[in-house]
Amino acid sequence: MITELSEQEAIRRESLKELEKAGINPYPAEAFEVNVTTAEIHAAFPSDNSLFQEISIAGRIMTRRIMGAASFVDLQDSTGRIQLYVKRDEICPGEDKSLYNTVFKRLLDIGDIIGVTGYVFITQMGETSIHVKSLKLLSKSLRVLPVVKEKDDQVFDAFSDPEARYRQRYVDLIVNPEVREVFIKRSQIINTMRSFFNERGYLEVETPILQPIPGGAAARPFITHHNALDIPLYLRIANELYLKKLIVGGFDGVYEFARDFRNEGMDRTHNPEFTVLEIYVAYKDYFWMMDFTEQMLERVALALHAKTAVQVGDRTIDFKAPFRRLTMSDAIKEYAGVDIAGKTEDEIRAFCKSLNIETTPSMGKGKLIDAIFGEKCEEHLVQPTFITDYPIEMSPLCKRHRSDPELTERFELFVNGKELCNAYSELNDPIDQLDRFQQQLELSKKGDDEAMFIDMDFVRALEYGMPTCSGMGIGIDRLTMFMTNQPSIQDVLFFPQMRPEKKATPAGDADEAFLAAGVPEAWIPVLRKYGFKSVAELKAANPNKLLNDLGGLRKKMKLDIPALKLEEIQAWVSA
RNA sequence: CUCUCCGUAGCUCAGCUGGUAGAGCAAAUGACUCUUAAUCAUUGGGUCACAGGUUCGAAUCCUGUCGGGGAGACCA
Numbered sequence: 001m002i003t004e005l006s007e008q009e010a011i012r013r014e015s016l017k018e019l020e021k022a023g024i025n026p027y028p029a030e031a032f033e034v035n036v037t038t039a040e041i042h043a044a045f046p047s048d049n050s051l052f053q054e055i056s057i058a059g060r061i062m063t064r065r066i067m068g069a070a071s072f073v074d075l076q077d078s079t080g081r082i083q084l085y086v087k088r089d090e091i092c093p094g095e096d097k098s099l100y101n102t103v104f105k106r107l108l109d110i111g112d113i114i115g116v117t118g119y120v121f122i123t124q125m126g127e128t129s130i131h132v133k134s135l136k137l138l139s140k141s142l143r144v145l146p147v148v149k150e151k152d153d154q155v156f157d158a159f160s161d162p163e164a165r166y167r168q169r170y171v172d173l174i175v176n177p178e179v180r181e182v183f184i185k186r187s188q189i190i191n192t193m194r195s196f197f198n199e200r201g202y203l204e205v206e207t208p209i210l211q212p213i214p215g216g217a218a219a220r221p222f223i224t225h226h227n228a229l230d231i232p233l234y235l236r237i238a239n240e241l242y243l244k245k246l247i248v249g250g251f252d253g254v255y256e257f258a259r260d261f262r263n264e265g266m267d268r269t270h271n272p273e274f275t276v277l278e279i280y281v282a283y284k285d286y287f288w289m290m291d292f293t294e295q296m297l298e299r300v301a302l303a304l305h306a307k308t309a310v311q312v313g314d315r316t317i318d319f320k321a322p323f324r325r326l327t328m329s330d331a332i333k334e335y336a337g338v339d340i341a342g343k344t345e346d347e348i349r350a351f352c353k354s355l356n357i358e359t360t361p362s363m364g365k366g367k368l369i370d371a372i373f374g375e376k377c378e379e380h381l382v383q384p385t386f387i388t389d390y391p392i393e394m395s396p397l398c399k400r401h402r403s404d405p406e407l408t409e410r411f412e413l414f415v416n417g418k419e420l421c422n423a424y425s426e427l428n429d430p431i432d433q434l435d436r437f438q439q440q441l442e443l444s445k446k447g448d449d450e451a452m453f454i455d456m457d458f459v460r461a462l463e464y465g466m467p468t469c470s471g472m473g474i475g476i477d478r479l480t481m482f483m484t485n486q487p488s489i490q491d492v493l494f495f496p497q498m499r500p501e502k503k504a505t506p507a508g509d510a511d512e513a514f515l516a517a518g519v520p521e522a523w524i525p526v527l528r529k530y531g532f533k534s535v536a537e538l539k540a541a542n543p544n545k546l547l548n549d550l551g552g553l554r555k556k557m558k559l560d561i562p563a564l565k566l567e568e569i570q571a572w573v574s575a
Numbered sequence: 576c577u578c579u580c581c582g583u584a585g586c587u588c589a590g591c592u593g594g595u596a597g598a599g600c601a602a603a604u605g606a607c608u609c610u611u612a613a614u615c616a617u618u619g620g621g622u623c624a625c626a627g628g629u630u631c632g633a634a635u636c637c638u639g640u641c642g643g644g645g646a647g648a649c650c651a
Contacts, residue, residue, distance in 0.1 A: 007620045008585060008602050063611085070608035087608065110601075124609050144585035147601055149612040156612060157587040157600055163643045164586090175586090219651070264650055265576095419651070475651095488644095499642065 008144045015107040016140050024103065026140035032115040034058050039079030045120050045128050052120035055130065057082075058138060060174065061112050063147065066105060072129070075116070076174070083129040084116060091135050104135065111141030148175045166496050179491075185304055186480045186492055190257060192303040193277060196296050202253030202279065207242035209235060209259065215455040216240030216397070219262040222272075235261035240397065240471065241458045243280045244426060247469050248461045255279035257476065268488040269418070272497050275476040284470040285425040286409045290386050293413060293421055293472055294321035297384065297479075304483055311485055312416050315382060323384040323413070328373060331387055336376035340369060342406075348372075362446050366393025381414035393443075396436040396452055398424035413474075415482055423472035430462035518571050 005013065019026050036055045044051055059077035069088040074081050088100040108114070118132040146159040158176070159165065165172040165179075172179050194204065212231065214221035216238030226233050239258045246254045261273050281289070301308045301319040308320035326334070329341050338351045345365040352359050352368055357375050359368060369391050381387070389401055390410040401407035409425035427433050437454040444451035480492040490496035 004622095006585060006602095011602070065610045065613050066607085067610065067613080068607040070610085072610050072613085074611080083611075085609070089608085106603095123611090125611070127609095127611075129609090144601070146586040147612095148586080149600070151612045154612090159586065161582095161586090161643085163582090166643090217651080262651085265648095267650095268645085270650085422651085501642080 006144070009142060012109060012140070012142045012144075015109070016142065019103070019107050019137070019140065022098070022103065022107075024137060026137060028136075028138065032056075032058050032136065032138055034115070037079040038075070038077050038082040041082060041120055041130075042080065042128060046122070049122075054117070055120060056115065056117045057130065058115035059113065060141075061108065061110050061114060062145075063110060063149070069100070071104070075114070075130075080177075083123070083127055084118075084132050085121075085123065085129050086132045086135065090131070090133060099135070103137075108137065109141060110147060111143070111145040112137060113139040113141070145171065146175050162490070163498075166490055167498055167501060169494055182480075182484045182486060182492060183494065185484050186476075188304055189300050189480055189483055190277075190476065192300050193296060194257075196299055197253070197255050197279060200253065202255055202281065203251055205243070205246060205251075205254045205256050207236075207239045207246075207256060207258070209261075211236050213453050213455045215453055215458065216242075217260075218452055220264055222261050222263045237262055238276070238473070239278055240473070241455055243278055243471070244466060244469070245458065245461045247280050247282050247426075248464055248466045251282070253279065253281040266497065268490070269478065269481075271477065271489050271493055274489070276473050277476055278471065278473040280426065280469055280471040282467040282469050285468065286388070286411055286423055286470050289423045289425075289470040289472050290325065290388075290411060291322075293386075293423065293474075294319075294323045294384070297321075297413075300479070300483065310483060312482055313485070313487065315416065317383060317416060317482065319384060323386055325386045325388060325411075327389040328369070328387050328391070329389065331377045331381075332369070332372055334377075335380050336372055338372070340372070362443075364393045364443060364446075366391040366395075370394055378414060378419075379417045382416055384413060384415050384420075386411045386413055393439070395424065396440050397427055397433075399427045399429075400432070418478065419475075420478055420482070421472055421474040423470065426466070426469040426471050428462060428466040428468060430459055433462055434459050518568075 016026050033056050036052060036057055038057070038059070041052055041055075057075070057077065059075040059081075062074040062076045062081060064074075065072045071086045073084040073086060075084050086100070086104060088097055091104070092098070092100045115136045115138050116130065116132045117134045118130045121129060121131050123129050146157070148158050149156040159172065165176070173183075197204070210224070210226070210233040212233060214234035214237045216236075217240070219237040221234040221237050224233050224235065225231070236258070237260055239256055239260070243254050243256060255277060257275060257277050259273055260276050262270075263272065264270065266272065281292075284292075297319045298308055298321045301310055304310075309316050309318045311317075329339070333339050336351075336355060338355070340348055340351065343351075345368065348365060348368045349359055352371060355372060355376065357371050359371065363371070373387075377387075388409075388411040389404070389407045390398070390412075392398075392400065392406055392408050395408040395410050398408040398410045401409050411421075411423050412419050413421035413423075427436070434454075437452065437459070440451040441454065477489050477492050480486070481489060484492065486492050
């Protein structure tokens, strides 16, 4: 684990030892009392100088400006930053000035976490600051933080490498304050929605993530295995069927913020695991749900921005209810210029050809219509728009339209050309439901590998009777991208999925090979430094010379590991 | 999966048509008791992602691998 340390990391580890020698615990166990945050000081101090005369505050050292016997430090806590004024004779009132001269100036670094006491004042340059009376190290930082500087709203040397930011999000959060803001807003979005539901008496529930049948959506699942039951289990792709079983069970409204998993491609709008809210409300239909959805989104926008207009890229999106409503057939008429109403599969296939849309024989009527819509319409739906009345083949869980048996009572909400919500008047006819599942089976025989599985327990539940019901699902990650103006899903997930980091395998053999030959772990980096990259090279060496050279190297590098014996080295070479 | 750009010090980046690496910040040492991208002086810090190839000589040219960004294909 401890490979080559950089010069600065080695210096920090030395400082750590010196601190311990001086009797300072770099990682003390006891609590440090904090009685104020930087945000509270900045909010109240300038108007009332009598406040904050005895404060205790903790945070991370972000930058220092040392001028001999006095210094300024920028301290960052969870709410922001404040400047500290550290004066030698203030923190070292007696003869012994080592706390300032040695500990503060030499042994502390940017990145260390400290606690201070003192009082708030305003410097001659007009900056609200803390006059430090005592200072205590709370945690020593051994790694070097990127130092981001700022002047007149211009940022210098920003920590910007996406790979490093996503892999080491903690560093990103420390040095890039706007990143923290995105995630605070994400939490606000979820809280606003939760209040909206709870005020109406709906119940927050939890349903299985490990499912024997991955139902409720069309997607490729992750498969895992349960040892005790000796059965395959799937990570859920949706929770729709379970929530509807709860409506059967007698709840009037249930919702879940669910983590779903889909074993499909990754790009800037798709992560293998993502968060979806699904809500089901008894005795409602999809018209009711449209009203509900637009009110919910308007409220989220207001909660975050205090207005309904939200900046997304170079566009302004207005979440003020009501949103435009358009049937799918009208949308295709408007944007593709063809009328699909009452047309056969062959006629629609011909439309696709005339519009230069690729088709395959396995595509049914529903997929063909969806292809036209996807190619020609979606990109135009910038302002929030409900697209309604989808063809029946695409919606096996959705109630047939009350006035057209070819269609379903379904809507999707499009924002900025992307799908955001999906909702139905839920299908509660168990015979129709089984029939639709069987049609899915036919599709899958035709080669559609994402047709739905049949969940017989769900059909059985419907046979007991489910009230009329409307359900809606909304992608929380996508919603957060819109509401916080982030172009990539990776920017709204703390830890987006990444390929595993491989430590650059040094030329020659891996550590394991050296260990297998009997070399103690601590000596492996030494051998590499000495020039042995592989076990084979090691075996070719003269054990006596090795003993001498390695002993010398141990002294030179001041290594804190036991000296080697000739027999040990002979064992490696002959192993 | 395809195309494309990228990978150099802890961070942000230079490095030309090939000649064994530079800057700013950060760090070390020193000066400085109201600075704020603090300032001034001195110094150290590199497996140029990895592996091959071409060449007298490769950070640079070529091939492959790994990792990342972007675009597309596929996909809700």
